[in-house]
Amino acid sequence: MSFLKKSQIKSPWLMHFDCGSCNGCDIETLACLTPVYDVERFGIINVGNPRHADVLIVTGTVNPRNAVVLKNLYDQMPTPKLVIAVGACGCTGGVFREAPNVLGGVDKVIPVDVYVPGCPAKPEAIMDAVVTGLGKLKGILEGSK
Amino acid sequence: MNLTTFYLAVAGLILAPLLGGLAAGVDRVVTARLQSRMGPPLLQPFYDVGKLMSKVIAPASQWQGLFVRWALVASLASDVLLAAGGDVLMCFFIQAASACFVTLGAFSGSSPYSKLGAQRELFQMLSYEPVFLVCVLCMAKASGGFDAYSMMGASAQPLLFKMPLIIPGLVFVLLIKMRKSPFDLSACHHGHQELVRGVYTDYAGRDFALLEIAHWADVVVILWICSFLWATGPLQMLVVALIALFVVILIDNISARLTWRHMVKVAAPVALLLATVNLLWLYLE
């Protein structure tokens, strides 16, 4: 595998977007950065700019207002890109699924690569999701050889 | 120009970005250890650049690719000039040109964060340029020439003893050029930035990767010039550069970001005043 392709696996920069979460999953996501979990070991950096991001982590339910922003952020990311839906709300809409102002999970708006269940999702699970996503990306990259 | 100079210049062209990347890796690891974390692998900056290289994304403005390449060429040229023993002042001016191109590219971008970053970048340039120039003037006065070789081989006695007062100035310049707290105003290495990525916001993909390489080259130039302070041998110079790097990382980790007004009104004048006093002292001697 060439250096450039290997680099794509070894340097996932994440952008975290809170669609409409109760902040439980957000706290768990940010906990990944702390010394206890230290995701920077995998070369992961938390970035605030879709133009620099490789992985989009979305927490919370999608509603008509933030669906536009979610779609726009996804479009502004460079390809290849991964999307990880975190928590019950992000995966399916959770307990808010039937609410009149809720569209549902993230996959109603953009394609999702990895789902992380839990309410809130555990940091270990989120890290595992990133690794799973990178495995998927690796498969794609190797396939495109 | 003789053959040795030519080989040195080529070595500067190739080694400087590599060393700069390594310095960035050391920075990531040391920062992580200071925060009781493991940190990424030492070569992480190279993976980052490799990844950015292979990304596909539309440019934010048609001018950015041009300015990025100009900035990269200017940064590398200043490295080559320094390696070939050229004029240190000219080397500094070429490097300033690189910073100007990055700023112009940010101005031509479309995001308001990019433009705000460009404004702050200008004030950073305003703050560090005179300080750095006066520091170089001190070195030139003490070593008797403006070219890099005469500064490196000035005398058996390190320049440091003749110019203790420029050290705060050099640290100030390093903090700004390496985009470290408390002067990481226009762009920051970490995610916690009120301007998203400041001047870098609109650069992406390959352009951003090239910009990162230019940044490494810049850092090498500044660290190299700092190492003239104890230029009694290559090993000593390396040690000085590593100490300077560590000091900058330490300050980055123990300080919070200041405002640009503080930088322009307080920090820069103090650093400049100290360096100027040192310069006058060298002349009165």
Add this chain to the structure above:
Amino acid sequence: MFDAYIGVLVLWPLVAGLLCLVLRSPGVRSTLVLATGAILAIGALGVASQVPFTANPGFLSSETALKVAEGAAFVFPAYFLLRGLMEKHLLVIVFACLQLVLAVVGMLNMPEPQAIASAVVCDGLSLALVLIVAIAGSLICIYALPYMKRHEEHLHLKTSRQPGFFLVLLAFLGFMNGMALSNDLRMFEAFFEATTLCSFLLIGHDNTPEARKSAFRALWMNALGGVMLHSGILLIEKQFGIVDIHAIINPALWTGVSMLPIALLAVAGCVKAAQMPFQGWLLGAMVAPTPVSALLHSSTMVKAGVFLCLRLSPVLQSTNTGRILALAGAFTFFATAALALGQSNAKKILAYSTVSNLGLIIVCAGIGTPIAVAAGVVLMLVHAATKGLLFLCVGDMEQTIGSRDLEDLRGMIAKSPVTALAACAGAIGMVLPPLGMLVGKWATLEAAQADPVIMVFIALGSALAVVCWVRFAGTLMSGKSIEGPHAHTSALTNMPLLTMLASAIGLGMAAPWINALLLPDADAASALAGGWGVMPPLFVVAMLAWIIGMKVLGRQSSVPLASPYMAGLPSAEPNSFVGALGKSWVLTEGNEYATELFGEAKLTKLAGVLAGAFLLALVGGAFI
């Protein structure tokens, strides 16, 4: 042959101007101005091919010519006095009277000075000024043709005042050439005063109250400079009985003698070059039509002042007078660069930056070593082309959008790409390597090695200038231009603009070789082997960067651009985002001018007092 070239350079513009006045038709005027440009270029090239040389053309050396020059010493102050009395402007009256008194003293009290060997001595310095006049001066006159037409349409004048305007404009070029070439101090003074008169008439051309006020401010300051110049000349005549400039600038003449006359001449040069605290007249000149401010600022008028100082440099070298002059120049360089940074008025930025760069040239003159003087001449040439270019661009953009505020010029690159890109190139040429201005600044910095204070001032001013010009270029490239009509392009506007662009870049790149030409042989060899030797490789690097950059630009221009990052919100059109209820919000951008640090209100008085103290020390020090 020399006489013919010199005649063409000095007299033809005056003749062409008079023809413009008499014939009045716009077609004839355009032909005459274009012809003058061509003729001046031929004359300048003719002179350049022969330099250095001496000559004795009749119209500069005959009895009659000297009588005319002597008469001019009365006529100009008398006219200034008359205008001063009409306007009841006290300062003009005082200084014009003083000039008259000095003229009378000179006529009654002075013995006939030694006859001079040759009335014209042309060296590298004179040639530089002649080239500036021929290239920058005539391009600005050509640019003035369409500009003044639109200007008068805008003012709705009944009868055109252009014939008179072009008479002064063209005659001015001739006077400048005369000043550059003449070797007789009395002749030099006559031409020097003639440029003062021209600037007064041109600044006041629009005859609005503001224009009149600025014109009289320019007049009293330059009349003060005239007083200095005349008294300096009288002292020299009294002391040595010579008026031959090249004999006077022999350092051997001044050993053990008071430098007061030289100091007076230097101050006269500083006034003409609008050095602080006399920068006011140049800023006031902004009210005039753009060709005037371009001609006065960039190319000629102000160059007369630095020309005089550079001329005196052999005498100034390693004297206290020279040191103080260099210090005054360095201080002006720094202070006006700071003032330029605090301005949003594009023309004021240009004006302050001009004063600043002239200060740098004065530093070179004050240091006075051959290397410093060569750097000064390079700065003078490259500055004329680059600043001329910037003036033409700003003038053109001002006519397009009706504002000269930098904030309104935002995003001009979309509205008038040619002009805005030329302006960006000019701005880059002002501060970035490997172009001439930066190289000149660098050479000055290294030449000033004997004086740490000067070096610190230059370091500060240099950083301020970089920020000022990068912001200028960045603003033109940034954001969305204000609503309004698209640029009208005319060949007569674009031709001077593009030629000026070419000469700014060309002269900028040629700086090392110009420098080598100006230096004595030994110095030239060591300069090219030493510091300046780095330039040719840098040009190769710059060309490489240019080629790579253009390739990428071509590629990125043809792809669709990414939507702007507005914190995730979508954006329907540039500089706006779609917010609540689907409403489109427009972003407003603005530069930070940090007026609390660099504003005029904050700096002008303080810096003026300090700079005035430097000039007083210059004269006072020489007096004691």
